[in-house]
Amino acid sequence: MTLRKELESRMSQVGFWDNPETARQVVSELSAVKSVVEPVQEAQQTLTDLQELFELACAENDAQTLASIEQDLARLSRQCDKIEIAGMLNGPDDAKNCFFSIHAGAGGTESCDWASMLLRMYTRYFERAGYTYKEMDITPGEEAGIRSITLLVSGPFAFGKLSCETGVHRLVRISPFDANSRRHTSFAAVDVIPEQDEDFEIEIRDEDLRIDTYRAGGAGGQHVNKTSSAVRITHLPTGIVVQCQNDRSQHKNRAEAMRMLKSRLYMLEQQKRDAELAKLYSNKGQIAWGNQIRSYVLQPYQLVKDHRTDYQTGNVQAVLDGEIDEFIDSMLRYRMQNKQQTAKAASR
Secondary structure, three states, X not given: OOHHHHHHHHHOOOOHHHOHHHHHHHHHHHHHHHHHHHHHHHHHHHHHHHHHHHHHHHHHOOHHHHHHHHHHHHHHHHHHHHHHHHHOOOOOOOOOXXXXXXXXXXXXXXXXXXXHHHHHHHHHHHHHHOOEEEEEEEEEOOOOOEEEEEEEEEOOOHHHHHHHHOEEEEEEEEOOOOOOOOEEEEEEEEEEEEOOOOOOOOOOOHHHEXXXXXXXXXXXXXXXXXXXXXXXXXXXXXXXXXXXXOOOOHHHHHHHHHHHHHHHHHHHHHHHHOHHHHHHXXXXXXXXXXXXXXXXXXXXXXXXXXXXXXXXXXXXXXXXOOOOHHHHHHHHHHHHHHHHHHHHHHHO
């Protein structure tokens, strides 16, 4: 039985929805499988149809149909490129949902504003990609923008794709906060960790935790509570800090924060075992000069360039509107090439 049929069989069983969390995991896994299988099936069917149409057009010497087939083949080629990219998302956590964080860096108000611009860029990308997202925690900037934010992003291969964005992002522009209209450089860091299942086991001792509660912040609405429902957990041995304020229930916020902590500790262990992933995360470094993975230049010229893959585009506005697929695809190819080179060197 194929994995797809196995998952569909589980969903059809009586009582499947009695455990919402398990059901959600199965539905998510099936969605990930379909996102890989269905495009392949569609491409195969399209190729078969075009072959049959080509034979008929040749027999009837139909130049117009042959020209149309050429255009369809070009579209099929682009579709196959996407399938190839999907095949690169084969890591153990690539298919999972993820916790996606943005942190303002050096630059004060400028960087807080840049962090909010990145948030807009990514949320537009999530919508284009069909991902859903939920705010877990946010710290507003003192004057503008955001100091930090963490989202739970859900969708097929969310972690695999968004992990390509991990690192420091640099913005160069004429500052809207500078009365003399001088050019400023701002930095913000993106961090991505895979969401782990609730039954995922990792040893966390109570004595290693410091748990603080506080009132949720934000500009009114659901983010402001009259009670201390927000939760911050510090893992003392590693210094990892997680916090959650998206729910009015302190109990639910604590559970979500513990889930984030488990995911971060899992990633820490993975980094110790996986040299490539450790290198990827070490690239993030300090959120300042010399550590950026990508630069967004608005002045004196317009250019977005990824310093890892050298992919670049002059259409800055499209990128800031969420069109970052080419940057993610180029990074996936870059990773795959590195893996192949590492494997080849190890076999010698």
